[in-house]
Amino acid sequence: MLNKYKKLLLICTLLFSQFSFASEKTLIRIGALAFGTVNWELTAMQQAEMIETEHYRLQVIKMANPQAGKIALQSGAVDMIVADWIWVSRMRSLDKDYTFYPYSNTTGALVVADNSPIKELKDLNNKRLAIAGGELDKNSLLLQALMQKQGQAEVFASIEKVYGAPPLLSQQIQHQRVDALLTYWHYAARMQAEGYQILMTGNEILQGLGIEVSVPSIGYVFDRSWANNNKVALQAFLANTKQIKHTLCTEDSAWQGIKPLIRAKTAQVNQLLRQQYCNGQVLSWGDKEQQAASKVYQYLKKLSSDRLTGKAENIQAGTFW
Known part of the structure; x- marks a missing residue:
């Protein structure tokens, strides 16, 4: 009888261990x-x-x-x-x-038609630019920063900005209602497959600002x-x-x-x-990337007048895991 109780106790212990493991x-x-x-x-x-x-x-x-x-x-x-x-x-x-x-x-991209007269940023003068993500879109703010750095602040100011959802903006450029499109990477890739040209990627905008590290x-x-x-x-x-x-x-x-x-x-x-998705693999994440992020933060803080970043002067401690 004692052996039966020991066996029963052993079975219950094993079952309890399994349930405990599952609950963990x-x-x-x-x-x-x-x-x-x-x-x-x-x-x-x-x-x-x-x-x-x-x-x-x-x-x-x-x-x-x-x-x-x-x-x-x-x-x-x-x-x-x-x-x-x-x-x-x-x-x-x-x-x-x-x-x-x-x-x-992976970041967004500035897209133009294959036969567009827009070959460089200065050609955006008095053109209509569709921007996905709204007035505080990060790529748009960084594009503004780059054009200011290149002495083209007046060109950026002359651009008529059109905001909206990415699918709708893709239709706008397809119907020639806008001259260029700043959109998310996967929409840009679909446009590229249809014959549109990538004038500049988000990463190239950062490089133009002197930020060589991928953020x-x-x-x-x-x-x-x-x-x-x-x-x-x-x-x-x-x-x-x-x-x-x-x-x-x-x-x-x-x-x-x-x-x-x-x-x-x-x-x-x-x-x-697939190519653009895979290009976005994060292979390095450390001090260099986080220092580069701090530079990006300063551009976004200044050009959004704190509306995007809030009033904090720098990236808050603990932001990065």
């Missing part, structure tokens, strides 16, 4: 745009069985737009979103303990205290995002698996999107 998995709730590039990676992770590992269980919550993601993070509805570090720094100045881990180096514009954003309490799970998730990005860039079968999300109408569009 950290639930990571991530808010992601349904058609954003982050969703490409998350779908690939699901196909590679990385949604649930020994350290975490991922729950993807679809967001209607970037602003909805920020609201969800602030309300506690999600643990993580993808946003830019400028927003993180501004929120830290308002006593929010958010922090940033880089996701992509990730967007990244995973989460609460620092939450990160410290779930460090093992978070590090495992971030490592898997790097792995899946590498897989998408090196294994054709993995890229084929997300083609329905990419919605590439032609093989050329598909190729350009």
Whole structure:
């Protein structure tokens, strides 16, 4: 009889250990745009069985737009979103303990028609420029900074700016209602596949400003205290995002698996999107990149008159994870 009790006790102990182990998995709730590039990676992770590992269980919550993601993070509805570090720094100045881990180096681009008379920035004089992202779009502000540096402040002032959603602005240039388009990288890649020319990329704008180091514009954003309490799970998730990005860039079968999300109408569009996506891999993230980010911050602070950055003189400590 004693042996039976010992066996029963052993079985219960093993079952309890299994349940305990399962309960130790950290639930990571991530808010992601349904058609954003982050969703490409998350779908690939699901196909590679990385949604649930020994350290975490991922729950993807679809967001209607970037602003909805920020609201969800602030309300506690999600643990993580993808946003830019400028927003993180501004929120830290308002006593929010958010922090940033880089996701992509890929930036937007200035697009013109193949037969456009616009061959360099000075040719934008008195032209109509469509700008995705609104008046405080970072690429637009940095373009203004570059033109000021080149002695073309009056040219930038002469430009008629048209703001709107990226898909609508793509139609505007296609119907020749605007002369140039400053838009997000994946829209620029689709335009390029249709014969439009990339006059300048966001990274080239930075280089023109003397910033030679790639500065990730967007990244995973989460609460620092939450990160410290779930460090093992978070590090495992971030490592898997790097792995899946590498897989998408090196294994054709993995890229084929997300083609329905990419919605590439032609093989050329598909190729350009993959090329630009892979060019955005963050291979280095340290002091040099963060010092370069500080220079970008100063340009954005000055040209937005604090409307984008807030009143803080510098990037807030703790902004970068």
